[in-house]
Amino acid sequence: GAGVSQSPSNKVTEKGKDVELRCDPISGHTALYWYRQSLGQGLEFLIYFQGNSAPDKSGLPSDRFSAERTGGSVSTLTIQRTQQEDSAVYLCASSSATGELYEQYFGPGTRLTVT
């Protein structure tokens, strides 16, 4: 079946512009995660959606970052007034809360470059 998809795959933007990154999770997965991976670094948790519960936003680095999940499916991560330090690969993952081992399935990521 279809996996997690993300768009765009690459995004180059000028400092100060807003960007939107999209994630389509695996159908039926109730949990959705956003992570950031800077060059040579590990995964930095950003935000977590689980069903209809309030999202866990504890990882968002500043109020320039926000995310929505519409209809319990597609999610959009928005970065306002981008800065050069926002350059990274943004990864989305989904998980079935009812799955036996709750593993995450990752999308290919969106590489964001802020110039």
Next chain:
Amino acid sequence: GNSVTQMEGPVTLSEEAFLTINCTYTATGYPSLFWYVQYPGEGLQLLLKATKADDKGSIKGFEATYRKETTSFHLEKGSVQVSDSAVYFCALRERGQNFVFGPGTRLSVLP
């Protein structure tokens, strides 16, 4: 809160050498444990997993055993190949909670 600690990399080995990547965790309950791998230029993918104490996850020669007494989930492979060069992430998840990832360990295997 929960946390995952991995050995610092990079780890450089010759082909056919034995591999160990240490992973220890801190959790309040009984988490499931995972190893994810990220090959160059690719996304993360699940390598193996274990859900309870003494479970052993294994695939393609990689193994990891869930050791509750030492809160560890070390990754091992008896004979590495050049194609195993990647970044390896240890992770945990408790029911109803978020995933927690370690910082990753970069492995380079030389021919």
